[in-house]
Amino acid sequence: MAWIKIEGQRIDFHDLQDFHPSSPNSENIVEFANSWLSGHHSFEFQTSGSTGKPKKITISRTQMECSANMTMKALSLTSSDTALLCMNPTFIGGKMMIVRSLINQMNLVVIEPSSNPLKELDEPVDFAALVPLQLINAINNSDSFKKLKSISNIIVGGGQVSESVRQEVKSLDNHIYSTYGMTETVSHIALQLLSKHSDGNHFTALDGVEIGTDERECLAIKAEVTNNSLIVTNDRVEIIDSNKFRWLGRIDNVINSGGIKIQIEQVENTISEIFNSFGLVNRFILKGFKDDFLGEKVILIIEGKIDGKSLESLSQYLPTKLHKYEKPKEIHFVDKLIETPTSKIVRNTDYKIVSSIVI
Incomplete structure (x- = not known):
């Protein structure tokens, strides 16, 4: 069984039921991981408002498993990899890092969310999820930048990646992706490579995701992660082909x-x-x-x-x-x-x- 390193302790995931966390962040992670391991079938999340007013929605275990499998396939993640969780675990992005680790039996290193969590990273990891501010601060700190370059796959979500950051990472040999997704799509459904070999400023949908637009030219999504229901967003896009699109901005912006x-x-x-x-x-x-x-x-x-x-x-x-x-x-x-x-x-x-x- 894979292990999780939390509050400096390395513990088998199945032994988390006997672990007593000392911070709200750790408590959230332990509670969710134990719920998943005990077989819970559904989980409640707060949306950010990508498809309308923020609201609470219920996401099934099957949807989360499907999302995790799509990401693992796209990034070629294996059970020999170690993942890093340094995002807020209350929201879908943080929760899905836990699910990917559990499903793929990857080890998981937990660092409390901060503006530059890589400063606290003291062992190698292969896969990480960051928000743009964390990426910026890692770039601007020489020690953190070295660690950043050593991580094979990095996904960046929760906001736009600035042009200056894109310029900083476009020559790097590891894979750094901007993501497109939301709570309603159970994390990201499309990736855009920012580092070396990037082929443009468009997003490529993951396998099994159907994309289109409504009369407002806003992105519509259908996939197993949406229970094959059509999700219509408030994001204006330009459709390039059946699985590629260019994000233009929020229709309400x-x-x-x-x-x-x-x-x-x-x-x-x-x-x-x-x-x-x-x-x-x-x-x-x-x-x-x-x-x-x-x-x-x-x-x-x-x-x-x-x-x-x-x-x-x-x-x-x-x-x-x-x-x-x-x-x-x-x-x-x-x-x-x-x-x-x-x-x-x-x-x-x-x-x-x-x-x-x-x-």
Whole structure:
């Protein structure tokens, strides 16, 4: 039987029933693993709102087994591999790392979720799941970066991967994937290779996943993980072929400025490239603010500070790369962008502005 390393102790999974965790994170992992091993047939999860308002849903054991098998096949994972769990185990992404380990009899190393869990990693692992912030911080720490490069397969979920990060990992020899998925699809149903040999910015659906669009051009998904029911998302996509699609952004992340509909994520991608060219690593978001003339005006909200010279260059360069309606009318600075428990940036909130400029 495979083992789990939790709170520094290496324990056979079946012996977890006698383990007494000392942290809420460990308690969640132990409770779920014991429930799975005792044969529970269904589990309750909170959705993030990808297909509508957040709600609680029940996912069957069969669906989770199917999802795990699809991932293991896509990444060629074997029972000789060791997995790393350093995400919040309350949500589907963390739970599925446990399920994959149990089904495939992989060893599992548990590290408490943090902004850079690889700093605490003290033994080799072959497979890991990270959120974008964890990937960024691993890249920016020399010791963590060495560990990152040694992990054969890494899946990154819970948010967009910035252009600067893509540039950092595109030459790496290991396999780093951006994932597309949600609670309703029992974790990811498509992968996009970010590291060496990447063949573009599209996602490739896993075997057995059918994709299409509705009248809004939003992605629709049907697979065993959805109980062969059609799941219609709020994600606008461009279908390339029967198993490939390009993600354009959330249909509810549109700013209507002067009658022009602006897809936030597409503009953010361009701004990310500009940030990368200036060596800026600050996180940022675009928001629409009410405007008497335009209806909504585009505002760029940047986390932290940037020096005066970079700010001046940024202000001058943005209008050359963006349409006049896409160009931010103001830049606001905040101390910290708010995150959800799954490390997604919260857009729909009133941020406390530290300073701002009009451009």
